[in-house]
Amino acid sequence: MADERDDAGAHVRVETTSDTRESADDLARSVVDRRLVACAQVEAAVTSYYRWEGEICADQEWRVVMKTARDRLGDLVEHLRSVHSYDVPEIIAVPVDGGNPAYLDWLVEETRP
Numbered sequence: 455m456a457d458e459r460d461d462a463g464a465h466v467r468v469e470t471t472s473d474t475r476e477s478a479d480d481l482a483r484s485v486v487d488r489r490l491v492a493c494a495q496v497e498a499a500v501t502s503y504y505r506w507e508g509e510i511c512a513d514q515e516w517r518v519v520m521k522t523a524r525d526r527l528g529d530l531v532e533h534l535r536s537v538h539s540y541d542v543p544e545i546i547a548v549p550v551d552g553g554n555p556a557y558l559d560w561l562v563e564e565t566r567p
Contacts, residue, residue, distance in 0.1 A: 465550040478516035492564035
């Protein structure tokens, strides 16, 4: 059930991908350790099809889904760009418009130093 709070958009879900399970795990641990996110989930392998440098590629990747407070997004993106093995890593943020109020409060609390 959606929550009708005044802080719509104060939370975001961020996704990235990585070329190995180990590197996806490392990314997830690093962002939680630095309190850039409250939670990071590494999903099972997916096959990504994309065009890179003029060629169509198909590679196995692991998706990392992260939940954070909107005001931590800039620091999260900066960190991911600095530690990611890809030249141009996928980093996509989607606003969270509602949810469990207790979870959203926890999410913000866990992203504070």
